[in-house]
Amino acid sequence: MQSSRVTLADVARKAGVSRTAASFVLSGRTDMRIAAATRQRVLDAAAELGYRPNLTARGLRTNVTGVIGLISDTIATTPYAGEVIRGALDTAREHDRLVLVAETSDDHEIEHGLIQQMLDRSVDAFLYASMFTQEREPPALLRDYPVVLLNCMATSFSAPTVVPDEIRAGHTAARALLDAGHTDGIHVIGGRHDTVATPGGVVAGRERMRGIEAEVRAAGTEPASVIECAWHVPDHGYRAVSDLLGERRPSALICMNDRLAFGAYHALQEHDLRVPEDVSVISFDDSDLASWLRPALTSVALPHYELGRTAVTLLTEPEHGRSLLRVPMPLRSRASVAPPASFS
Secondary structure, eight states: OOOOOOOOOHHHHTTTTOOOOOOHHOOOOOOOOOOHHHHHHHHHHHHHHHHOOOOOHHHHHHOOOOOEEEEEEEGGGGGGHHHHHHHHHHHHHTTTTTEEEOTTTOOHHHHHHHHHHHHHOOOEEEEEEEEEEEEEOOOOOGGSOOEEEEEEOOOSSSOOOEEOOOHHHHHHHHHHHHHTOSSSOOOEETTTTOOEEESTOOHHHHHHHHHHHHHHHHHHHSSEEEEEEOOSHHHHHHHHHHHHHOOOSEEEEEEEEHHHHHHHHHHHHHOOTTTTTTOOEEEEEEOHHHHHHSSSSSEEEEHHHHHHHHHHHHHHHHGGSSSEEEEEEOOOOOOOOSSSOOOO
């Protein structure tokens, strides 16, 4: 087994040409007149020896290494949102790029150190990512490098931005219920996530509600109620729907994520109401819960893989980029939506 790296000089020696000629052939340059037979000898020698270019050395000459640094808060430790990373890795591989992934746990000191370590290792472009869509200012350390903001937005940092199209997702969810015949009795569970901890709500909540309200108003109606609560655990959805059912019976529920919908299912069951025969339910995110619930839950999917894919594409093909790119969120239609029940 060969114990040392094959060098350009080794290829040149085996092909019987100068190191300069071998370099021109293997770099694909055509501005030096090299005979076809000589070119082929170089290529054959490189293949036989298993030569691979030294990308570190090339990066020092060209200042381009083809290494992308993905800096996130908590994406890497979340299996579902980890599809963002898979989308980035797959697309980078298609463009002959390498991605280094680092997670900060939302600690600014750790973040600064990780970015500096990436720069020390010749990373020349960055994806600055967030687990949840939010306003987030990247560190000044990144201002001199190509950066794409992934699932986050900044006001004072100018960079292409890739986020889910939450506004259109709100339209999609409301339209699915309207098309099924629900014009009255549509209640929104979770709202803008307007809580003590997040006054005014979160980006996804505000944008989803914007789409929902615009769609139902265009149909000449309004949500029957918007119940604000945190989205983190099913218990919030359970309590919100239980309280609602103590006052009235809804025709349909728009739950702001699948965890809330899971809690809503349990509250409806406790009140002897069936999904979708008695109450239709639609949600957002399309997590594993959506397909495992019975009946399976109709949900507007977060496009995690496409977010990662789009962000790397913007780094590798910047001429096709836009300042803000909203990635579509497709509807996953399942069994939880039906025409309104007839009841007195």
